[in-house]
Amino acid sequence: MALVDSAESRLLIDGKLVAGSGGTFATVNPATEETLGVAADASAADMDAAIGAARHAFDDTDWATNVELRVRGIRQLQQAMRDHVEELRELTIAEVGAPRMLTSAAQLEGPVEDLSFGADTAESYSWTTDLGIASPMGIKSKRMVAREAIGVVGAITPWNFPHQINLAKIGPALAAGNTVVLKPAPDTPWAAAVLGELIVEHTDIPPGVVNIVTSSDHAVGALLSKDPRVDMVSFTGSTRTGRAVMADSAQTLKKVFLELGGKSAFLVLDDADLAGACAMAAFTASMHAGQGCAITTRLVVPRARYDEAVDAAAGTMSGLKPGDPTNPGTICGPVISALQRDRIQAYLDSAIAEGGRFACGGGRPADHDTGFFIEPTVIAGLDNNAKVAREEIFGPVLTVIAHDGDDDAVRIANDSPYGLSGTVFSADEERAHGIAARMRVGTVNVNGGVWYSADMPFGGYKQSGIGREMGLAGFEEYLETKAIATAAQ
Incomplete structure (x- = not known):
């Protein structure tokens, strides 16, 4: 057949x-x-x-x-x-x-x-x-x-x-x-x-x-x-x-x-392995060109280590070049259509207009004349009020936001009309679970745990x-x- x-x-x-x-x-x-x-x-x-x-x-x-x-x-x-x-x-x-x-x-x-x-x-x-x-x-x-x-x-x-x-x-x-x-x-x-x-x-x-x-x-x-x-x-x-x-x-x-929709937050606490957590956040945001409602697209990191976090995320994301989805090694393929690619580009342009910068990526890859590709992009220099931090982009885009401690990290995570998913990384599992309990979301990944399974309920809070x-x-x-x-x- x-x-x-x-x-x-x-x-x-x-x-x-x-x-x-x-x-x-x-x-x-x-x-x-x-x-x-x-x-x-x-x-x-x-x-x-x-x-x-x-x-x-x-x-x-x-x-x-x-x-x-x-x-x-x-x-x-x-x-x-x-x-x-x-x-x-x-x-x-x-x-x-x-x-x-x-x-x-x-x-x-x-x-x-x-x-x-x-x-x-x-x-x-x-x-x-x-x-x-x-x-x-x-x-x-x-x-x-x-x-x-x-x-x-x-x-x-x-x-x-x-x-x-x-x-x-x-x-x-x-x-x-x-x-x-x-x-x-x-x-x-x-x-x-x-x-x-x-x-x-x-x-x-x-x-x-x-x-x-x-x-x-x-x-x-x-x-x-x-x-x-x-x-x-x-x-x-x-x-x-x-x-x-x-x-x-x-x-x-x-x-x-x-x-x-979702605009989920990846919270990195001050005792976490910063480089490892940021690398995971960047990998997740690039997978299938970021076309997942539960993907964590806001990376919320300690303010004192903000630049280090941006560099770590960009180091991973810049290596995940968009490529041919038939290739077994490809992580980031195309987005679904020209309309969606142009929509993502409009969000990237808005980040620059609001005073942000690209630590990597920022547009269509130069080596792809055909196909609906967007470079995996890390946006830095903006807070949680920026358009790219408020709205669902549905592309390989990660916005890095600074927090001033656990309470502020939770505040930023919950300061969203959405409540679909979230991630918490901490060396102290009890501390991480305490943060997870305060997040107004339907699913939480703690230190890399996987909630996606046929026997696990999936859905969100709020909008x-x-x-x-x-x-x-x-x-x-x-x-x-x-x-x-x-x-x-």
Whole structure:
């Protein structure tokens, strides 16, 4: 099987792979600017059909109550992805611009293996809880609590880690008994469309349970938030778009899960290994060209060692040259598009306009005439009020900010509209945990610990979102709670 046959992907609607009624649109290799092929371009009518199919599959089949079928379908999809992992790897490198090394982790193989968590959870989950007999209001009653699928889930996903985010929504939603309409970002349609091919050809997932609608028009995805047949919208993307999803969903009071932006802080305390911590911060900010919502992009260091910290970060970052993502040694590949590259450059220009300086980087690399590349950049000389310290850039850019002790470091970390992630480095683990407890964020890395895992909940505080993805909390996002009482003798 050749994934994305003839370099043209199709929609998945009601169990069939079909063309988009809007024609096709191009998908582009961000490292070469070459057109890879085309994707089916869905219209509002296609989305309407997909929502209708998902509604029928939920209301009129046993999918929501047949745990065995759900688990089997998820495991079959996982095995199909394993069997085609090398084709998927090449597709991901070409369409996403993901460095090859990352496809062994969060860009591909990690999310595929994480599908097991949803299936395992569904098999072992306590769908009902017996609360025993009580006599509320003097009436003897047998009481139980049931957990049930929400219904039709609209999943709207971004382009930066498409496999990870697509599967982190589809896997738990299906395992919990829901049907799904997936609307991926127009920058990476093939990464979603291949799931449709694998589902149709290699799984027992019934028609209508999963529908995949690629489109160049963002308004087609917005229909999921507005349609009363959709019971929940699970959205990952920008905070600005998240507000629109929430506003549209409010018209029908549907549930929303929102995983949004971040401007996370990497705190280095005065007893830490400064050079080692700053090198890690620089490496992290450069990975996949900084295109990760939870990447720590503010390096907050002791004021007395500020220049040393800037030099250490720049020393690492200047060695991470942007390069060909097909090369196994590449850490920093291209950003996704010319539009995104120009957006990042505008932020870099603003740093200079506000009085900052570049310790390394600062623009497009001179040795790349094609491809959407930006040099890994360290910005120095600004405080936490600068634009590059306040707003999410989504590029390989690290801003170094001075702090005057632990309390000030926490203040700077929390002085942000976002609250997605954070890092603390200290020679004293107890001290570091004390700082972590004061950070208003959803995930914290202490001294290099890794929180990313299928069984760990991921999400943020404040304008970084609502709810949690992954872990048991992420599974339960897709469930309703029903209380049942029966009169007892």
